[in-house]
Amino acid sequence: MARIPERPAQDPRALKGVLRSFGFAWQGLAYAWRSQRNFRIEVYLAALALALAWVLDVDPVPVLLLILVVLTLELMNTALEAVVDLTSPGQHPLAKAAKDTSAAAVLVASLIALVIGAGLFLPAIAEKLRTYGKIP
Ligand SMILES: Nc1ncnc2c1ncn2[C@@H]1O[C@H](COP(=O)(O)OP(=O)(O)OP(=O)(O)O)[C@@H](O)[C@H]1O
Numbered sequence: 001m002a003r004i005p006e007r008p009a010q011d012p013r014a015l016k017g018v019l020r021s022f023g024f025a026w027q028g029l030a031y032a033w034r035s036q037r038n039f040r041i042e043v044y045l046a047a048l049a050l051a052l053a054w055v056l057d058v059d060p061v062p063v064l065l066l067i068l069v070v071l072t073l074e075l076m077n078t079a080l081e082a083v084v085d086l087t088s089p090g091q092h093p094l095a096k097a098a099k100d101t102s103a104a105a106v107l108v109a110s111l112i113a114l115v116i117g118a119g120l121f122l123p124a125i126a127e128k129l130r131t132y133g134k135i136p
Pocket of ligand 1: 036038081084088089090091092093095096099100103
């Protein structure tokens, strides 16, 4: 069994403890990137949305907030999946409910982000087309 590392919060060297906490958070991010295809797709879409916001002169702040909500929910979903797999290796209706509800949180956030994103980007796209005389 893997050795449980000394807790960073109990490290008497404050700065070293904080840096170790960041290190563990980075390991969590790397785990999500490696193991979750959906997380990787969402990161690519986030990069695309930010690039589009830059090209279309759309305020990046609401775009960043939408990205923040979807990615953090996906990370929490990944964490919950790991806990469920650890605590319920066999099939159990409550394990299913936990995983499905957690996945539903990501789905709801993604759909709402899509609607808000359309509200942000479509007028900017229409404006660009109007500028180039493609639409009256
Ligand atoms: N221990 C379990 N007991 C009952 N049903 C489960 C259990 N584990 C998974 N499931 C069901 O299988 C589905 C798929 O589970 P899985 O662990 O593959 O995660 P996932 O939803 O595919 O997530 P991801 O693709 O993001 O890793 C769950 O949403 C749930 O409905």
